Amino acid sequence: MIGMAAAGLAASLAAAVGLGGPAQAAGDPLSAYRWKSRLLVISAPTADGNVEAQRRAVAAAREGMAERDLAVVEALGATPEAVALRRRLGLPGDGFRAVLVGKDGEPKITAPSPISTKTLFSTIDAMPMRRDEMRGR
Numbered sequence: 001m002i003g004m005a006a007a008g009l010a011a012s013l014a015a016a017v018g019l020g021g022p023a024q025a026a027g028d029p030l031s032a033y034r035w036k037s038r039l040l041v042i043s044a045p046t047a048d049g050n051v052e053a054q055r056r057a058v059a060a061a062r063e064g065m066a067e068r069d070l071a072v073v074e075a076l077g078a079t080p081e082a083v084a085l086r087r088r089l090g091l092p093g094d095g096f097r098a099v100l101v102g103k104d105g106e107p108k109i110t111a112p113s114p115i116s117t118k119t120l121f122s123t124i125d126a127m128p129m130r131r132d133e134m135r136g137r
Helices: 006-016 022-026 049-059 062-067 080-089 117-125 128-136
Strands: 038-044 070-076 097-101 107-111
Touching (some): 038 080, 049 070, 062 117, 070 080, 080 097, 097 117, 107 117
Parallel strands (some): 038 070
Antiparallel strands (some): 038 097, 097 107
């Protein structure tokens, strides 16, 4: 999925995070990703300039994202899925937020503006689990 265009990837993952499957049963919209993927959650009331900037950064860094098991999930608007993601991460519904979520399902960085891929990658690469992954490759 990482090889898709950023918008297609985000749409696919947003659909996958829907509340109609195992995630709903677990009560956590991120549970399907736990221990499998790190996530960059993009949250905003609409697809504004910050959302577009974060999407461009993601699109330009597909290879690095795939290497780090980093996927993108968008929480845009007031859909039930977006509201559930915001509630899970404690995000406001009235502004942009970007959140890096570790494979453990916990937020690692929360920012009110787009997070650079340099910051994303350096944060991930400093994580013990990622260090183990790099040693294993």
